[in-house]
Amino acid sequence: MGQTQFTTFRDAEEFAAGQGVVLTANDRAKIAELQQAEQARRATLAGRESFFDWFNANYVRLLDLLLHAGNLLLALTRTVAISLGVPAILVLLLLVEQQRITDGVSLFESRPHLASFGAWAIVIANTVLEFLIHYVEQITGYSDGRKTRFSLRTWWQQMRYVLGLGKAWREQQHSPALRYKRLQAFITLAILVLALSGSMREVIAAQPGAWHAALAAIVEQSTLSQMSTWLSGLLFAGVAVVSAQGVSRYVAMRVVEILAELRGGNGAVDDSALDDVAVAYLMAKVAKQQERGRAKHRREETPGLIPLSGNGRH
Secondary structure, eight states: OOOOSSSSHHHHHHHHHTTTTOOOOOHHHHHHHHHHHHHHHHHHHHHSOOOHHHHHHHHHHHHHHHHHHHHHHHHHHHHIIIIIIHHHHHHHHHHHHHHHHHHHHHTTTHHHHHHHHHHHHHHHHHHHHHHHOOOOOOOTTTOOOOOOOOOOHHHHHHHHHHHOOOOOOOOOOOTHHHHHHHHHHHHHHHHHHHHHHTTTHHHHHHHSHHHHHHHHHHHHHHHHHHHHHHHHHHHHHHHHHHHHHHHHHHHHHHHHHHHHHHHHHHHHHHHHHHHHHHHHHHHHHHHHHHHHHHHHHHHHHOOOOOOOOTOOOO
């Protein structure tokens, strides 16, 4: 019979007790002496080993420690980048949008503080609308579905829907937040126009004559440096607006997940624990009742059986 393996001394002691072996005080004292002797032997060996022996013995542990430290650093970097980086990026994008829009609003608003206030209102509205769109779609259970790659078949299916062809044609519902999506698209266009106008402010102010003649003069007489500046400013404003909308969408999704975790966190665990206790109590009563039923059934099957007294005599 193979030797039984034990992980702790307590397990071994319990096994020995089950076999009828009980440790006496002398046995415990002898065990303590053997343990002290083993400890001294290990200390002596540790003092004799060289640096290379120690290094070889602990090299794997060192590698594990470095790997664990690297994993902790990566996890910390990811957490900080997502938890703190996303709000910081959103704030910076809002500041950039506000400054770009302020230059455009200043074309028709002579009061600087009112132009700055109007720019902030447009920027905040663009961000809030993204939260509002996600909230409305989330509470109504609406989903756009998964995006698919372009193919002629999917294009033809869309054309069939637009033309109303086929017996299986069914109308497709718009998002319940369609009004807010259209308003957001209009605000996005306004931001781009105001940002471009702010970049061209000096050139616009220097053009005399009618507006159509001024536009033709700007297109025909502008230098490559000016055109590059305006296009770069428009591209920069577009990237800022789209990035702010994307980051706002992510924040809105995370808020929904966090609220769901808070609402279904500790309370659900406590209810489950209470249910387990109630079920265990109920099952114990059921088992006891079933045992009584089986005992009664055995007595009914053997009517001639006479119960024995405590000493085993009739």
